[in-house]
Amino acid sequence: MIVGIDLGTTNSLVGIWRDGAVTLVPNALGHLLSPSAVGLGDDGAILVGLAARERLISHPALTAAAFKRYMGSDRLLFLGEKGFRPEELSALVLRSLKADAEAMLGEAVDEAVITVPAYFNDAQRKATKAAGELAGLRVARLLTEPTAAALAYGLDALEEESTILVVDLGGGTFDVSVLNCFEGVMEVRACAGDSWLGGEDFVDVIVAAFMAGPGAEAGLPPPSEGSVLRAALRRQAELMKRALSDAESATLDLAHDGKTLHWSLTRDGFEKLAEPLLARLRAPIERALRDARVDPDALSQIVLAGGASRMPMFRRLIARLFQRLPVQSINPDEVVARGAAVRAGLAMRDQSLEEVVLTDVAPFTLGVGVAERDADGRRIDGLFMPVIERNTVIPASRIETVSTLEDNQSQISIKVYQGESRLVRDNILLGEFVVTVPRRRAGEESVDIRFTYDTSGLLEVEATVRSNGVRGNLIIEGNPGVLTPEQIKQRLTELAKLKVHPRDQAENAAVVARAKRLYEERLGATRHRIGDWLSDFMAVLNRQDETEIAAARQRLVANLDAVDDNFFL
Ligand code: AMP
Secondary structure (H helix, E strand, C coil), X not given: CEEEEEXXXXXXXXXXXXXXXXXXXXXXXXXXCEECEEEECCCCCEEECHHHHHCCCCCHHHEEECHHHHCCCCCCEEECCEEECHHHHHHHHHHHHHHHHHHHHCCCCCEEEEEECCCCCHHHHHHHHHHHHHCCCEEEEEEEHHHHHHHHCCHHHCCCCEEEEEEEECCCCEEEEEEEEECCEEEEEEEEEECCCCHHHHXXXXXXXXXXXHHHHCCCCCCCCCCHHHHHHHHHHHHHHXXXXXXXXXXXEEEECCEEEEEEEEHHHHHHHCHHHHHHHHHHHHXXXXXXXXXXXXXXXXXXXXXXXXXXXHHHHHHHHHCCCCECCCCCCCHHHHHHHHHHHHHHCXXXXXXXXXXXXXXXXXXXXXXXXXXXXXEEEEEEEEEECCCCECCEEXXXXXXXXXXXXXXXXXXXXXXXXXXXXXXXXXXXEEEECCCCCCCCCEEEEEEEECCCCCEEEEEEECCCCCEEEEEECCCCCCCCHHHHHHHHHHHHHCCECCHHHHHHHHHHHHHHHHHHHCCHHHHHHHHHHHHHHHXXXXXXXXXXXXXXXXXXXXXXXXXXXXXXX
């Protein structure tokens, strides 16, 4: 059996082709979406999926997520003391999807079609294949995500040559692709995107508006990175955002300091807050069309993918730009996985579908570390300034300018990073050099930094002091991110040694993690009650009686649902 897998940044799904149709496979919790998160549990066993995602805030040092962003690099992500490569963490996710499919089918699954973003380059594709192998899956084929979305809609079968636009607004990224389909050949003609823009940013605007309004009135402290307040507020804002996709208004309830703050927002209000984000969505769409030399009127279809494409304002923007409605009959969370399952079905029936892939793009964002002053003049260090963004067609050359930040500053240090995070400490340092600038007042001296990146992965960074033309440069050679077959073999033995939390206990692990998260988020009597429920449940778990555990779990879930309404995946 060949399965189709959407290995996503936030969530992953697996589907199969059976009796002429796609069936998506539920995980051990009965959900179709499995969070792409991996963590180390309290007993030292590896947790995958929802249980791991629930522990992201309470145990950040033991949990990893969004590792897809680092595929193809040699960056290590740590679960406690132990470092894992992104393909190893992906392999753990794939392994759990494989087990879900095997549990449903009652037979072994050893082959898969796995989807990758259209802009994934050679190193990133190789890493995805390696992840499959590490999970015990032969990778029958890698399929690009926009092609998968088009396949899910059966657009490969169109009679005439057609051009399709796929717009995918996920949790953290926005990808636009132009496809050409003709006689069973699907070609990605162009792709563009914004690796810094997704559903999460729409949550941020709700959080900011709440903090500026009722939060400030109630004297809430700033919700700092990693704080429980921030996590709780973001969850509530996420719920509000989702509710506003279906309703004209929604309320946000936040428990803080023994009180609950209530705030309501209308859909109109949300759309006003999100206007700057919507404006940013336009540029990549226009760029993809321009790069593919396609006129908007010449598009046969517009396909939406990604959970955040459910927002009515997004759909309206697309409808307005193209003067027509996009196709949206398939759930946008599922569309890529469904396409992967269709492709798996074709492979099993030995029918071919040719895909022309595009690989000459920059795999990661490349940029420099900078410092800034905030509105109050405080200096913030360690920020990342992108110069060549991921997804840029290469070879490419771009210039950004930085200025001195202190009076009499005599040097500007240029630190070159690769990665997608706003903070340089979460990106990979590729190299650094220093240029000397004349001592003047802050902001009066500046340096042009030119990045030139070519198809062989060679990056040249050149800095020129504007006032006197003095230059410095650095050449960085790339591709550290590809594992050799010997390394894969060795990693396989390492992975085999890991103790993985048993699948039949996944539900218990997920509900315990959720209870612990709620315990941290809530205060007072509610917190006390959650603590009691948790102790009771742990005692039942210890007795190891399956029937008793199932009944107790059901009670605990019902209790948690009562304090955490609208729990979402
Ligand atoms: P994906 O990466 O495709 O799984 O998309 C995840 C993103 O979709 C997250 O930012 C979610 O908040 C967002 N999302 C899911 N459901 C909805 C909804 N009903 N309305 C708005 N955004 C949603």
